[in-house]
Amino acid sequence: MKLYKRVIYRLAKRDTPLGVTERIRQAFITSDIVPHDIKFFVSxxxxxxxxxxRLLKQNPKLSSYRYSVGTSEGFEQRLTNLPARWDGANSDGVTNSLGMEDAIEIVGGIPRRYPLNRLTFIFDNLPILRRNPKASIEDPIPFVAKGDVRYQRLFSPSVTGWSDYPSPCIRLQSDWWISGRNNFLDAIVELGDLADGLPPLELNELERQFLSSIGDIYHERVFAVPSNKEEAAAVYENIIAGERIVQSCYDDDANLIGVDYPYPLEPLKIGDHASEPLSVKKAITTHFKKRGFIYNTKYSNGGVYTITKITKNHHLVRLTFELGKFSADVSCVGGIEGPLWKHDFKLPAAHTNMEPYRVTRQIDMDHQIGNIAAAYNIIEKPIIETIDDLYGIGPSWLTFL
Structure with missing residues (x-):
């Protein structure tokens, strides 16, 4: 396995994409780095x-990166130089690196001059973040293990902040989120290959000095990818077995088999009950603290609530709750993951034919999450414990949180 360290930054409201990019450029200048591989995606x-x-009128030379894709709402314009293995790749195959001045021009116009929907910059293949100068500098290959087995792209640019990307780089993302811009910044350090022995997992002095000059480091974690095709193939066999385990617990309508929901949920219409303040976190804590979960603030924000726990074999179980728009019902998706794999599953609050669609009282919230807890009870042994045993004991160096 190849090991990487992911460094996540804490961004304040005053940290605009332009301000962050200027700090990145200054760090490059101070460390005598000329960024030669700037990947980007704009929708x-x-x-x-x-x-x-507006952007192309001001900077027409960027037009070679433009293409359109069909969506459910019509057509969406994009600019990108992402290669073919990426979701959102340029359909014309234009992969020339973006210039730093062009990057500054783009981020400098967000959001008023250039009201772009999504933006991702990857300052890739940085020597200062690659410990072995002889290591391969080829583009990372997609590895299906950390996602849907039917989806073999590297990552979707719209969710850069939630993906592991095996390459020494700095990544900046900015997109619209509800009532404002959501900005995200992280960096990836290439630690080494386990075939050469366990590398030091902490940042060295030079790496930390360089990365700290860009901003306030909030969180660090180690992740892994296969070293070669043979290792990837071996993991893939277990992935298919794990997917079959998950699928065996659901019927053709995606209903969880064998669950007896303790609370009958009735659809509520607007005006059925007066709305009152709702606490998703309170209801989650009530039902899941006794099941060994802890509330995880690092992965909770903007209507998303995440709880986690570590299994006996040192794998991560993560449950993510989301309160829909306009107080719609609570949904929950779960997952269990190790260093090279991940399996997702759904925890519905009701059978398909009785799903509620509005929550106005705390008791409604408690009942929905109580039903989700009952669903969790059903899958704990056949999914979580069985998959935990399928992969065996995970490496002690692995950090999830």
């Missing part, structure tokens, strides 16, 4: 003024 809003049209 346009499908409503209102086109940020891409």
């Amino acid at each position: 346009d809003s499908q409503r209102g003024v086109s940020g891409i049209d």
